[in-house]
Amino acid sequence: MTQDQDLARRLGETMHRHADALHDTPLDLLAVRGRATTIRRRRHTAVGLVAAAAVAAVVLPLSLLPTGGGDRVDDPQPVDTPTPIEEPVPLDPRSAPAGPAPRVPYVEIDAKRLLTPAGAYDLPEAFPQVVPYRDGWIALTTDTPSQTGTRVAILDGGFRELEGTGMTTGIAVRDDGERVAWVEYTGTGWRLVNAPTTGGEAVTSDVTTAGPDAPSAAVGFLPGDHVVVESTDARTSRSSYRVVGPDRTTTATFGGFNHVVSSSPVNGLVAGQTEYSGDGSCSGVKDPLSASRELVWETCDHQLGAFSPDGRYVVGLAPYFDGLGSPTLAILDAATGRPVVEFVSGRSARSAAAVGDVVWEDPTTLLATVTQGVDQYVVRATIDGRVEVVAGPRPSEMSVEFRFPAHTFG
Amino acid sequence: MGGESVTSTPDVVTGEALPHGRQSSRDDEFSSYMAARQAALLRTAYLLTGERGAAEDLLQTALAKLYLSWDKVRDRGALDGYVRRIMVNEHNSLWRRAWKRREHATDDLPDQPVHDEYDDGLGAALWSYLQTLPPKQRTVLVLRYYEDLSEAEIADVMGISTGTVKSQASRALAGLRERAPRSLDPRHTDPPEEER
Numbered sequence: 001m002t003q004d005q006d007l008a009r010r011l012g013e014t015m016h017r018h019a020d021a022l023h024d025t026p027l028d029l030l031a032v033r034g035r036a037t038t039i040r041r042r043r044h045t046a047v048g049l050v051a052a053a054a055v056a057a058v059v060l061p062l063s064l065l066p067t068g069g070g071d072r073v074d075d076p077q078p079v080d081t082p083t084p085i086e087e088p089v090p091l092d093p094r095s096a097p098a099g100p101a102p103r104v105p106y107v108e109i110d111a112k113r114l115l116t117p118a119g120a121y122d123l124p125e126a127f128p129q130v131v132p133y134r135d136g137w138i139a140l141t142t143d144t145p146s147q148t149g150t151r152v153a154i155l156d157g158g159f160r161e162l163e164g165t166g167m168t169t170g171i172a173v174r175d176d177g178e179r180v181a182w183v184e185y186t187g188t189g190w191r192l193v194n195a196p197t198t199g200g201e202a203v204t205s206d207v208t209t210a211g212p213d214a215p216s217a218a219v220g221f222l223p224g225d226h227v228v229v230e231s232t233d234a235r236t237s238r239s240s241y242r243v244v245g246p247d248r249t250t251t252a253t254f255g256g257f258n259h260v261v262s263s264s265p266v267n268g269l270v271a272g273q274t275e276y277s278g279d280g281s282c283s284g285v286k287d288p289l290s291a292s293r294e295l296v297w298e299t300c301d302h303q304l305g306a307f308s309p310d311g312r313y314v315v316g317l318a319p320y321f322d323g324l325g326s327p328t329l330a331i332l333d334a335a336t337g338r339p340v341v342e343f344v345s346g347r348s349a350r351s352a353a354a355v356g357d358v359v360w361e362d363p364t365t366l367l368a369t370v371t372q373g374v375d376q377y378v379v380r381a382t383i384d385g386r387v388e389v390v391a392g393p394r395p396s397e398m399s400v401e402f403r404f405p406a407h408t409f410g
Numbered sequence: 411m412g413g414e415s416v417t418s419t420p421d422v423v424t425g426e427a428l429p430h431g432r433q434s435s436r437d438d439e440f441s442s443y444m445a446a447r448q449a450a451l452l453r454t455a456y457l458l459t460g461e462r463g464a465a466e467d468l469l470q471t472a473l474a475k476l477y478l479s480w481d482k483v484r485d486r487g488a489l490d491g492y493v494r495r496i497m498v499n500e501h502n503s504l505w506r507r508a509w510k511r512r513e514h515a516t517d518d519l520p521d522q523p524v525h526d527e528y529d530d531g532l533g534a535a536l537w538s539y540l541q542t543l544p545p546k547q548r549t550v551l552v553l554r555y556y557e558d559l560s561e562a563e564i565a566d567v568m569g570i571s572t573g574t575v576k577s578q579a580s581r582a583l584a585g586l587r588e589r590a591p592r593s594l595d596p597r598h599t600d601p602p603e604e605e606r
Contacts, residue, residue, distance in 0.1 A: 004583050011586065012555035014536040019453035019556065026466055027448060027473065029441050035474035117503065178544060198544055266574075310571065362569075 082364070082383050088344040089385045091329060091353050093370050093377040099388025104361050106378060106391065107403045114405065115391075124159050129171050130405045131180065133197045136162065138180060140171055152182050152193075165193075172218040172227065173406045174265055175309045175360075181218040181227045183207055190216040192244055194227050205248040207231060219270070220263035220408070226251065228263045228270055228288070241270075243288055254288045256295070261304055266311030267334060269296065271304040281319045285334065297337040306407070307334055310363040313383070316342070317355065325354030329368055331383050341385050359404040369402045376401040440480055443489060444473065451493055457552040458501045460541045472496040494557070495567050502545045502568075539586050547582035550575055 105116040107126055114121040114130060123130070128150065129140035136156040142149060152171060154163040166185040173180050181194045189209040195202030207216045207229055214234035218227050225246040230239050241260055243252040260272035268287055274295070275282040284298035303326070305315030316330030316339060330342040345353040356369040356376075364383035367390070369376060375393030380386075394401040451472070455465035472493045476483070483492060540548060546568070553564045554575075561579075565572045 004580075004587075007583055007587060008555050011536055011540070011551060014533045015457055015540070015552065015556040017533055018537055019457050022453050022456055022462075023449050024452075025445065025448040026452070027444065027470055029437060029444065031470060032440075032444070032473045032477055033437075035470050036477045039471070039474055040478060176546065178546070196544070 085341040085385045088342050091343040091345045093372050096387045096389050099380050099390045102390050107405050169217040170408045172220045174221045183216040219260050221265040252288050262306045264307035264311045299337045308360050308363045315358050325356045329355045359407050378402050547578050550578040
């Protein structure tokens with residue numbers, strides 16, 4: 001028997017000794033039915049955010065599904081290798097069917113409301129980012145003037161500030177929500193904070209001694225709690241990148257990107273823009289911890305976004321778009337850059353749609369904020385080519401009505 | 411005389427009126443399942459949460475979701491797996507934990523401590539270390555070494571890859587080994603008396 005097997009055996013015995021002492025059955029049918037009623041009402045409330053006319057047709061069937069309504073995925077399906085969809089899929093929220101409520105949180109900016117799979121919270125302000133942290137929350141707040149315009153605040157369970165930090169640019173949240181990182185200005189330089197959200201010590205590492213006009217930022221996580229950190233040269237405005245480990249050491253430095261947009265704690269890759277031509281761009285993916293640090297692949301057909309939670313896919317957007325958003329949204333194979341499915345806006349003034357914020361709802365499903373005409377929606381786009389509206393429409397005039405609060409701001 | 415009297419009650423699942431007989435049949439089936447499996451499921455919930463009150467709360471939510479889906483679950487042999495999956499997902503969701511913190515602020519459940527009949531020091535120490543593990547690592551250990559699930563089954567329950575299951579288990583055991591007293595670390599086990 002190996003050492004770990006022996007430790008595991010002892011652990012199993014300990015668990016049995018503790019748990020097997022429980023023989024009672026404290027719950028009766030009445031208690032379970034009462035909780036079921038609460039859950040059913042909560043699901044209907046969440047789904048009710050979808051356009052009322054469409055809801056009337058779908059709310060009951062959805063609430064019956066094990067994964068329906070306001071629930072997290074309770075029945076995750078194994079991900080098979082999908083067959084790429086060759087033809088572009090229309091991205092037209094106005095004609096898309098309503099779908100069940102998002103299974104990841106989002107913020108209604110105007111109402112200052114955070115909607116999570118479990119319930120809704122009224123916020124003191126429409127935080128650009130807010131995620132559970134220890135016994136409360138951690139948020140990016142904009143209520144203070146600074147060169148970055150934002151800072152990190154540690155909040156209690158009622159969203160009251162317990163602790164503030166210097167200016168920062170955003171909070172990187174690991175896909176599982178169990179780790180966050182940010183870079184804050186200390187007055188003499190920029191310091192990385194890499195912290196578990198469920199308790200335990202945060203690790204801090206000095207990044208640069210640059211001034212507030214040359215900010216650094218946490219881009220995202222790599223395997224082993226490593227963090228990709230971006231630093232900007234104030235004179236040239238060029239960005240450089242390093243990988244900082246939980247032991248405070250820099251394990252790699254790398255360049256070759258105008259801007260790195262995401263990293264994956266599963267496949268160890270980073271994605272970012274490599275070239276910009278004024279009316280187009282190229283983007284690529286590389287492994288910053290590999291010996292060669294060459295690009296794994298590069299494309300001039302898409303700009304890139306977040307990697308899927310399992311690291312198999314990466315978000316693709318149009319190679320060029322204006323401030324309103326991207327006219328296309330794609331799911332790309334993270335290993336090759338080849339599109340698996342691409343959702344494309346119509347070209348007429350009435351049908352044109354623009355994609356803003358994009359997050360993964362599960363390993364094969366995207367949620368995106370989409371503006372079409374004077375309305376903004378939250379749209380679900382799946383790897384098998386389905387489009388559903390899951391929140392909205394809300395009136396929008398070049399404004400942001402919805403935001404995903406775990407997604408890095410900026 | 412009037413015709414046959416048909417009673418109906420609001421259905422918990424849909425909120426609509428349901429013939430009394432149909433709801434009664436569902437409730438009878440569900441009650442039978444609860445009676446047979448509740449204690450075992452509570453034990454798993456207790457190992458996941460480490461607290462009796464939290465375990466009851468977790469199980470109540472999982473059973474409520476099963477109740478809502480009862481008519482959809484055709485494979486009655488898979489009910490335990492379905493409830494287990496809900497409990498794991500519920501417990502590992504940071505958003506749900508945040509929500510629970512808020513609910514418990516006004517709705518504290520009375521804690522009923524479990525009497526630990528075995529405690530020669532080693533068991534208590536290991537139990538204590540288990541409580542400090544991050545939820546996912548702890549879940550993997552519970553499913554692997556209490557429920558005796560395979561890595562593939564754990565991956566299915568948690569919605570993660572088998573590689574992640576292996577790495578979480580390895581990291582959890584390494585953490586336990588590092589923090590365990592010397593006497594619990596097999597690498598440092600003193601040789602038997604006769605070998606000295």
